[in-house]
Amino acid sequence: MDLSNEKLVESRGISLRQWVMKKEKKRAKEINGKEKRIRKEKNSPKPKALVTDAPNLEKKHNKHKREQNLILYTGQM
Structure with a gap:
């Protein structure tokens, strides 16, 4: 990126980082034909449950x- 772009962006009152994100989003739209989300670190997926938590996560209908x-098989509960 050359300096003329930086001056132009700063004169509009938006930060350089915002401008770059906007350009990336526009480019992603052109590639996919639809908006492609650019993931931020704070939106990263939640950590998976530990194996020890598995019994607690069992669904009611399965139980x-x-x-x-x-x-059915034993005639008792």
């Missing part, structure tokens, strides 16, 4: 289904 199967 219910398992109980039904247990009744």
Whole structure:
């Protein structure tokens, strides 16, 4: 990027970083034909649950289904 762009951008009152992000977004639109999100670090995916947390994350319907199967096969709960 040459200095003339920097002066032009600063004269408009937007920061250079904002200008670059805007250009990247526009370019991404042209490439995909639709808006492509540029991920920021703060929007990074959440960390995955630990293996030790797995029993707590079990879905209710799965538990219910398992109980039904247990009744069918053993005749008791």
